[in-house]
Amino acid sequence: MKVWVDRNLCENHGQCAIAAPNNFEMDSEGVLQYEEEFPEAELEYIEDAMDVCPVQAIFLKGEQ
């Protein structure tokens, strides 16, 4: 499964990195870094990240 962050929307709030730390992390400059591909077992955390993102910048890609 794949996740995608719209960088035009993302304001680097970092809530996604708290909700799904296996996929999202803030780098030393406070900029979001993330893995596009994730195992299905991570889906609930990814969905939590989507829910908590204050600007709704996180999207699932492809099959669900």
Ligand code: SF4
């Ligand atoms: S929670 Fe949303 S705005 Fe914040 S870093 Fe993650 S994707 Fe960007």
